[in-house]
Amino acid sequence: MAGQAFATALPGALAATAAAAGQPVVGTARIVLGDGAATTVHVAAYPTPRFTLGVVRLSRPTPLPAFCAATGQPDAIVGGFYVRPHGTPLGELRTHGVQRSSVPFDAPWAGRRACVHVEGGAVRIARRDGLAAEPVGDLLQAGPLLVRGGAAIAGDDEGFSAGSHQFDSDITDGRHPRAALGAADGRLLAVACDGRADDEAGLTLAELAAVMLALGAQDALNLDGGGSTSLVCGGVLRNRPREAHGIEIGAGRAVSTALVFTPRPAEQVTTS
Numbered sequence: 229m230a231g232q233a234f235a236t237a238l239p240g241a242l243a244a245t246a247a248a249a250g251q252p253v254v255g256t257a258r259i260v261l262g263d264g265a266a267t268t269v270h271v272a273a274y275p276t277p278r279f280t281l282g283v284v285r286l287s288r289p290t291p292l293p294a295f296c297a298a299t300g301q302p303d304a305i306v307g308g309f310y311v312r313p314h315g316t317p318l319g320e321l322r323t324h325g326v327q328r329s330s331v332p333f334d335a336p337w338a339g340r341r342a343c344v345h346v347e348g349g350a351v352r353i354a355r356r357d358g359l360a361a362e363p364v365g366d367l368l369q370a371g372p373l374l375v376r377g378g379a380a381i382a383g384d385d386e387g388f389s390a391g392s393h394q395f396d397s398d399i400t401d402g403r404h405p406r407a408a409l410g411a412a413d414g415r416l417l418a419v420a421c422d423g424r425a426d427d428e429a430g431l432t433l434a435e436l437a438a439v440m441l442a443l444g445a446q447d448a449l450n451l452d453g454g455g456s457t458s459l460v461c462g463g464v465l466r467n468r469p470r471e472a473h474g475i476e477i478g479a480g481r482a483v484s485t486a487l488v489f490t491p492r493p494a495e496q497v498t499t500s
Contacts, residue, residue, distance in 0.1 A: 315482065458483060
């Protein structure tokens with residue numbers, strides 16, 4: 229399994245270093261999948277006593293590295309989906325407690341699909357129906373939920389295959405470049421995998437869930453993927469985005485939303 233292969237490659241050192249240093253830790257691992265295919269996985273761990281998360285709606289679709297450079301934000305991962313051609317966010321979106329303009333997911337999936345919710349610096353990953361109807365703070369809806377309570381989620385009860393007409397393709401089908409956010413004990417995990425190349429298979433959603441479990445995630449959700457997959461750490465784009473035909477997108481595809489990792493104010497930093 230992907231998780232088993234990955235477990236010996238990176239997570240132990242990643243977790244230990246993140247806890248000891250109190251700083252973001254970045255790692256890359258080459259994993260071999262069950263059928264012998266391989267892919268590269270990039271991980272950044274952010275200790276929650278010192279870092280929190282924010283949802284950003286970009287003023288216009290912009291490649292994530294360019295957004296980070298322009299705003300002085302060194303650490304971010306792609307956020308939710310969007311609708312072509314104008315890049316309108318797809319799925320519910322809230323910042324600072326205000327609902328922002330977006331195209332909602334179709335019913336009944338809008339009420340089920342997974343979200344990341346940030347309130348008062350606390351980060352929660354859950355299905356939409358497990359959160360308040362009018363949540364304060366930041367909320368970004370993407371999905372599906374990959375891990376809940378330390379266990380992988382099987383099946384497609386968030387309706388991504390049934391509702392694939394809102395996307396370029398069925399995101400549940402096959403291996404692709406993927407991105408995910410996980411909440412583990414004392415840290416947030418930002419994960420991106422390469423794909424769409426002869427030597428980069430990408431991951432299925434089930435394989436991505438296995439990777440998140442191997443990293444210690446208690447809860448995790450899938451983010452926008454494919455050519456939009458982007459992970460910036462320390463101001464550097466860590467993965468290699470590619471279009472469906474395998475051509476590399478050097479600076480990354482323009483995206484509409486991002487999750488940014490920011491140091492907590494000094495008065496909020498804890499040492500325990």
